[in-house]
Amino acid sequence: MFSASHFSLANAIKLMIFGGLLAFSVVAVKACQAPAGALDRFAVESLSKLTSLEAPPTQPNLRLTTPDGEVSLADFHGKVVLVNVWATWCAPCVVEMPSLDALQRLRGGDNFAVVPISLDRQMAAAQDFYDRTGLSDLPLIHDGTFAISSRLALPGLPTSIFYDEYGRELARLPGEADWASDEALALVDYLMGQ
Numbered sequence: 289m290f291s292a293s294h295f296s297l298a299n300a301i302k303l304m305i306f307g308g309l310l311a312f313s314v315v316a317v318k319a320c321q322a323p324a325g326a327l328d329r330f331a332v333e334s335l336s337k338l339t340s341l342e343a344p345p346t347q348p349n350l351r352l353t354t355p356d357g358e359v360s361l362a363d364f365h366g367k368v369v370l371v372n373v374w375a376t377w378c379a380p381c382v383v384e385m386p387s388l389d390a391l392q393r394l395r396g397g398d399n400f401a402v403v404p405i406s407l408d409r410q411m412a413a414a415q416d417f418y419d420r421t422g423l424s425d426l427p428l429i430h431d432g433t434f435a436i437s438s439r440l441a442l443p444g445l446p447t448s449i450f451y452d453e454y455g456r457e458l459a460r461l462p463g464e465a466d467w468a469s470d471e472a473l474a475l476v477d478y479l480m481g482q
Contacts, residue, residue: 327459330475334466338475344457348439353411353430361403362455368400368479369451370467373431373442375407376417380464381446385423390468391476392425399480402467406430407437407445450479 331338351358361371372388374381385404392402404426406414411430418428436442440449443462450458458479466472 327475327478330471330478333471334464334469335461335471335475337463337465338459338461340459341457344460345439345441347451347455347457348436350431350433350435350439352405352436353432355411355415355428359427359429361451364401364403364451365455366453367398368453368458368476370400370402370448370476371451372402372404372446372448373407373436373440374404374446376413377408378445382417384446384464384467385417385426386421387465387467387469387472389423389425391472394468394473395476395480396425400476402426404429405436407434452479452482 325340327338327340347361349360349362351360361369370388370391372384374385376382388402388404396402406429408414408430409432411428411432414428414430417423418426431437440447446464447460447462448465448467449460452458
């Protein structure tokens with residue numbers, strides 16, 4: 289069994305100090321980790337780069353060109369919006385456009401809209417791309433000033449940004465994604481339910 293010499297007061301103090309240091313280390317490591325956000329669970333598969341900025345830029349008040357005139361992002365207030373900034377000369381942009389078209393077809397309506405904004409030199413390039421690829425559910429929107437890129441502090445193309453019904457940024461995803469995937473549909477459903 290145990291003798292009194294093995295269980296001395298000095299050994300008990302050493303054990304308590306070791307346990308305290310171990311507990312402190314665990315707490316310190318947990319405190320240094322970023323808190324899990326409500327949208328973190330959706331950052332999987334093709335949405336793995338989904339992030340929320342601590343201080344996102346405000347939604348720009350720009351007039352954008354459409355085949356029928358002009359539109360601004362404020363025109364979409366009242367619904368959750370996925371803004372996608374893209375161009376026909378951007379290979380990842382071209383790859384993801386059909387999935388954005390599918391997302392608009394599957395979820396677009398009174399509560400949600402996909403708003404692709406082309407940064408091509410001419411809107412005709414984007415129109416030609418829509419025609420060649422059969423994109424039929426997405427609106428054609430063009431920023432001929434290229435101002436949206438700097439106003440939204442975009443890291444590159446494509447970049448997709450979710451806004452709530454009041455125009456507040458919820459999350460962004462730099463790079464290509466499969467917007468018709470189960471994880472993307474689940475994210476949109478979640479955002480529309482908020």
